[in-house]
Amino acid sequence: MNVLIVYAxxxxxxxxxxxxxxxxxxxxxxGHTVQVSDLYAMGWKPQLDAGDTLEHEAGTPFHPSLDSKRxxxxxxxxxxIAAEQDKxxxxxxxxxxxxxxxxxxxxxxxxxxxRVYAYGFAYGVGEHSDARWGDRYGEGSMQGKRAMLxxxxxxxxxxxxxxxxxxxxxxLLFPIQHxxxxxPGFDVLPPFxxxxxxxxxxxRFASIRQALGARLDALFDTAPIPYRPQNSGQYEIPALTLxxxxxxxxxxxxxxxx
Amino acid sequence: MNVLIVYAxxxxxxxxxxxxxxxxxxxxxxGHTVQVSDLYAMGWKPQLDAGDTLEHEAGTPFHPSLDSKRxxxxxxxxxxIAAEQDKxxxxxxxxxxxxxxxxxxxxxxxxxxxRVYAYGFAYGVGEHSDARWGDRYGEGSMQGKRAMLxxxxxxxxxxxxxxxxxxxxxxLLFPIQHxxxxxPGFDVLPPFxxxxxxxxxxxRFASIRQALGARLDALFDTAPIPYRPQNSGQYEIPALTLxxxxxxxxxxxxxxxx
Numbered sequence: 001m002n003v004l005i006v007y008a009x010x011x012x013x014x015x016x017x018x019x020x021x022x023x024x025x026x027x028x029x030x031g032h033t034v035q036v037s038d039l040y041a042m043g044w045k046p047q048l049d050a051g052d053t054l055e056h057e058a059g060t061p062f063h064p065s066l067d068s069k070r071x072x073x074x075x076x077x078x079x080x081i082a083a084e085q086d087k088x089x090x091x092x093x094x095x096x097x098x099x100x101x102x103x104x105x106x107x108x109x110x111x112x113x114x115r116v117y118a119y120g121f122a123y124g125v126g127e128h129s130d131a132r133w134g135d136r137y138g139e140g141s142m143q144g145k146r147a148m149l150x151x152x153x154x155x156x157x158x159x160x161x162x163x164x165x166x167x168x169x170x171x172l173l174f175p176i177q178h179x180x181x182x183x184p185g186f187d188v189l190p191p192f193x194x195x196x197x198x199x200x201x202x203x204r205f206a207s208i209r210q211a212l213g214a215r216l217d218a219l220f221d222t223a224p225i226p227y228r229p230q231n232s233g234q235y236e237i238p239a240l241t242l243x244x245x246x247x248x249x250x251x252x253x254x255x256x257x258x
Numbered sequence: 259m260n261v262l263i264v265y266a267x268x269x270x271x272x273x274x275x276x277x278x279x280x281x282x283x284x285x286x287x288x289g290h291t292v293q294v295s296d297l298y299a300m301g302w303k304p305q306l307d308a309g310d311t312l313e314h315e316a317g318t319p320f321h322p323s324l325d326s327k328r329x330x331x332x333x334x335x336x337x338x339i340a341a342e343q344d345k346x347x348x349x350x351x352x353x354x355x356x357x358x359x360x361x362x363x364x365x366x367x368x369x370x371x372x373r374v375y376a377y378g379f380a381y382g383v384g385e386h387s388d389a390r391w392g393d394r395y396g397e398g399s400m401q402g403k404r405a406m407l408x409x410x411x412x413x414x415x416x417x418x419x420x421x422x423x424x425x426x427x428x429x430l431l432f433p434i435q436h437x438x439x440x441x442p443g444f445d446v447l448p449p450f451x452x453x454x455x456x457x458x459x460x461x462r463f464a465s466i467r468q469a470l471g472a473r474l475d476a477l478f479d480t481a482p483i484p485y486r487p488q489n490s491g492q493y494e495i496p497a498l499t500l501x502x503x504x505x506x507x508x509x510x511x512x513x514x515x516x
Binding site for chain 2: 011013014040046047049062065101103106107110111113114137154156162165166168171172174176179180198230238239242251252253255
């Protein structure tokens with residue numbers, strides 16, 4: 001199968017760099033074809049702006065989504081964006097690997113999402129009617145592909161537990177896993193999280209590598225997180241609230257898991 | 259009082275641009291002194307890297323937090339970072355204004371956080387002991403200052419409600435409000451959120467402006483979100499989980515509000 005690793009860390013000799021190299025080798029050893037988008041090494045441009053649209057006329061107002069729509073439809077996207085979209089089309093699975101900085105992905109990877117996720121490609125897809133609100137949340141261009149986060153944190157496991165001060169890791173990752181990955185149709189696998197990354201000795205590193213290896217071996221067998229598809233009848237349209245008889249009384253992120 | 263607006267939108271004639279201009283005028287009319295960090299207009303560098311540390315020796319490994327610590331302590335930070343830190347020191351209140359892109363702040367603003375929030379300035383501050391785990395979550399360099407998010411979304415109010423498909427807006431903003439703002443000590447005010455930004459007519463715009471004006475008029479009077487201070491005795495140290503007798507049985511983001 002084809003696996004894309006989208007990776008963000010500025011230092012190749014870091015823990016993240018070592019885990020990325022390990023993942024590449026393990027996936028290749030399992031017979032997969034691997035491509036890596038090493039965003040720092042590529043000099044990826046993080047900020048979405050008028051320069052992303054080759055035909056944008058200087059001096060006219062730039063509209064992030066409408067310019068994206070025209071550029072995607074007309075073939076006028078910046079070539080770096082089109083190349084990443086081709087990698088996504090090619091991939092059967094995508095691994096997003098990054099250190100958790102300020103409780104989210106690094107800016108350079110957020111900018112990858114903003115620029116590569118064009119209108120007509122990752123959003124603004126499909127019809128809007130009484131029964132459907134676009135192809136999203138379980139449907140869309142990434143349907144049939146798998147995605148998994150590989151994340152390191154400086155904080156401890158307990159700091160990210162159900163009553164930990166940082167908030168539960170699953171909730172911190174919901175805007176990414178549900179909002180960035182499930183939205184355009186990925187099946188989202190449970191994340192692989194390594195805590196306390198600054199206290200790493202050989203034994204811990206070996207144990208993390210082994211656990212990551214097992215997750216990569218099962219990349220195409222692991223059951224995805226059972227988020228609720230938007231157009232499955234479980235949500236009112238267009239309010240997009242859960243129907244009263246679905247998980248009655250439940251609110252918040254957890255309500256969107258079956 | 260001194261108010262800093264940190265603002266991210268690529269198009270000055272956008273709704274966000276108009277709201278930013280309005281906020282500047284309203285705050286000035288109320289007698290405050292206003293500075294704006296217009297990140298796109300400044301050409302702000304989003305990605306954190308070895309270039310942020312003027313004394314970093316080429317060819318040696320770059321460590322994001324340790325290099326930040328040395329550069330902050332030694333006065334070797336990139337001047338654009340030091341200038342933003344001076345604005346934060348100067349400010350009595352900071353408004354962060356941005357469109358919600360993929361359920362978080364734009365990459366360029368995330369990169370402002372990552373680069374300006376140096377080790378020794380916004381984290382890695384204070385002693386670690388049996389009773390304290392650094393000056394953070396209610397204590398730290400920003401203690402006594404106020405912060406407020408001003409956010410626009412394309413989606414509808416109901417999509418961001420308690421049972422809305424995107425997740426509740428308060429939970430989506432928790433990684434920013436609690437993780438980025440409360441962490442270094444800001445008092446965090448309830449956010450000002452404008453939904454359905456692409457369906458804007460004169461009447462709606464006037465109503466949004468009026469509501470934002472009222473929030474800005476009350477900037478120094480509004481009660482902050484009552485997050486729990488880390489070193490108040492409500493959390494076990496070093497596990498940083500809520501003590502069993504505090505909000506027993508409650509889990510998730512909401513448990514961290516008093």
